[in-house]
Amino acid sequence: MTPEENPARDTAVRDTAVRTRRLDLTPLAVADADEMSEVLADPALHLFIGGAPLSRAELLARYGRLAAGSPDPATVWANWTVRLRSDGRAAGTVQATVTDGGRTAEIAWVIGTPWQGRGFAVEAATGLVGLLADRGVRTVLAHVHPDHAASAAVARAAGLTSTGEEEDGEIRWELRLPGAAV
Numbered sequence: 001m002t003p004e005e006n007p008a009r010d011t012a013v014r015d016t017a018v019r020t021r022r023l024d025l026t027p028l029a030v031a032d033a034d035e036m037s038e039v040l041a042d043p044a045l046h047l048f049i050g051g052a053p054l055s056r057a058e059l060l061a062r063y064g065r066l067a068a069g070s071p072d073p074a075t076v077w078a079n080w081t082v083r084l085r086s087d088g089r090a091a092g093t094v095q096a097t098v099t100d101g102g103r104t105a106e107i108a109w110v111i112g113t114p115w116q117g118r119g120f121a122v123e124a125a126t127g128l129v130g131l132l133a134d135r136g137v138r139t140v141l142a143h144v145h146p147d148h149a150a151s152a153a154v155a156r157a158a159g160l161t162s163t164g165e166e167e168d169g170e171i172r173w174e175l176r177l178p179g180a181a182v
Contacts, residue, residue: 013135014078020127028079033059035090039112048145075099082124091115094128105132106141125158138177143170
């Protein structure tokens with residue numbers, strides 16, 4: 001099956017860098033784990049998602065799995081390091097899990113504590129949605145903790161709308177792009 005027949009296997013999504021006004025979203029590399037272990041070290045980042053910051057070794061292993069790709073041939077794991085264009089420093093990550101033959105993507109974002117409150121999450125999520133739309137994705141989903149006002153604001157700014165539906169303690173947000181089945 002060619003990428004045209006199965007867009008979910010098209011690595012063009014996961015291998016594409018995205019440039020926004022102030023950010024570069026670069027495809028995640030295992031080598032990013034060193035810098036990202038510091039960016040993601042604040043336990044406050046886990047307030048709404050649970051868990052704790054991963055150690056450098058744990059993050060290296062995780063990034064190795066992510067870089068290898070999904071074991072499911074119908075799913076594409078696409079991950080980017082969010083970098084400030086001004087100095088090239090990592091400030092967070094964005095990700096998309098693309099399924100349904102390339103028509104649906106579930107997205108998520110994390111911006112390190114020192115860079116929060118400056119619109120970087122909105123800019124990164126909006127850039128990611130643009131890439132996904134350009135690659136034929138028709139439905140973009142996100143799940144946001146009901147008490148996480150900042151992430152709800154990011155989802156809204158990226159064009160998603162709350163469905164009010166709760167899944168695993170989080171609210172489902174959705175964006176139907178042009179060409180999406182209703």
